[in-house]
Amino acid sequence: MTDTSFIPRPAVAPSYTVGAAASLFSSYVVASAISASHQLGLLDLLHTEGGTDVATAAGDRLDHGVVRGLLDTLVWAKVVEVDGDRYAVGPGFADVYAARGYFYWLVKGCGELFSIAPDVAAPGQRVDDFYHRDMRAVAIGSRLIGDSEVEPLFDEIIGGLDFTTIADLGCGSGQRLIRIAERDPGVTAVGVDIARGAVDLAEKSVADAGLDGRVRIVQGDVLALRPEEVFADVEVVTCVFMGHDFWPMQRCVDGLANLRRAFPNAKRLLLCDVVRTPGAASPETTTIFTLGFELIHDLMGVYIPSREEWLEAFDAAGWELVRERHVAAPPSGILFELVPSASRSA
Structure with missing residues (x-):
């Protein structure tokens, strides 16, 4: 058997x-x-x-x-x-x-922080430098993300402005300033970034382009810039994909107002950022980047404002909105073109 x-x-x-x-x-x-x-x-x-x-x-x-x-x-x-x-x-x-820039930003730039999400979920754990991102990868990814729509739009707007000196806040890889300087030999530029990795990358990019004498890279906190000789002649200030680091509201208002003091001759502020999306996310309606962008900033404790909150902050800080341009890549991106309000002193 x-x-x-x-x-x-x-x-x-x-x-x-x-x-x-x-x-x-x-x-x-x-x-x-x-x-x-x-x-x-x-x-x-x-x-x-x-x-x-x-x-x-x-x-x-x-x-x-x-x-x-x-x-x-x-x-x-x-x-x-x-x-x-x-x-x-x-x-x-x-x-x-x-879309390779989105994937590089997500994995190489932010992967470590996503992996330790449980370890930074409690307020008591969110002290000092409680997270790390590869800012060189973030800078490269952000440049690739902006290449399709944002950068051509900047070129269009900047091409219509009369200026000799431009500053880029959160300059990342420095490619925007390099492109502007190469297009117009009469322009000088200064890039500002708080991350050493991004500054090193930008300095190398500037040197490789042979623009050491015309494009200067400065490491500094955009929210706490002081009037300096290198900023004195700046007429156009750009800020791409880092404006949300200004928030919450009062910090943003103070930071935007301080830009008027740090750049006393600035005639234009071009600020482009991704705004918070309303409603619940779903596979049918949520676009690339949205989930990653919003969650990574939740993990960092950085607030993502809505369009309406940006408009409120501009008004309170003494900047007047000239026009705004919406872009589809990155999704929910808006480029705000601003001038100093004539009715307010910095």
Whole structure:
């Protein structure tokens, strides 16, 4: 007689091993692979050549197994297709390549903070420098995010202004000032950033562009700038993707008012930022960047204001809104063009 108690039975997989939960898990891995592939130059190689094999992509500097793993992960997401040993761009590649800055900002720039979210959730844990972000990666990601709409819009507005000196607050990689200085040899510029990593990156970018004598990078807190010789002749001030660091309201009003003192000859303030989105998020309506942008700032304890709150702060700080431009990339982005209010003294 056969003892059936030991006959193996097929395992019944838990429901989460496939389907929605499994896709969420794999999507996290894909986001990490996109970020890494951007930094390693794999996305640029695929964009330029249309395809590659592991040996070509890895060259002499990268581990072939890692490169294959990254490309196979992108195959799962239909970003890349594979035929034998050759990987080619897939149906999702164009969108992912266009959005690579968002993924790099998310994973390389902010990944560490997302990973310690439980450790910074209690107010008692949110003291001193309680979190870290890779600000060099944040600067690079932000530049790529702004390249499609924000920077062309800045070029359009700045091209219509008459000025010789411009300042960029939260200058990040410094590319905006480099582009402006290269376009107009008569312009000098100063970039300000509080993060040492961003300052180092901007200084290298300026040096590489041969603009050391015309573009100066200063490390400093934008909210606490004092009148200095380097700021005295600035006529246009720009501030992109860091205005939310001014908040909450009274801090923002004080900071905006202080800009009028630090830049006494400023005739324009061009401030572009992502505003808070109303209502609940949903897969059907929530755009790229929104969840990550809002949650990362919740973790940092940074308030994201609405459009209406910005308008209130401008008025209280003595800046008059000339016009505003809405952009779709990044989603919920607004570029405010402001002038000092004639009815108020700084």
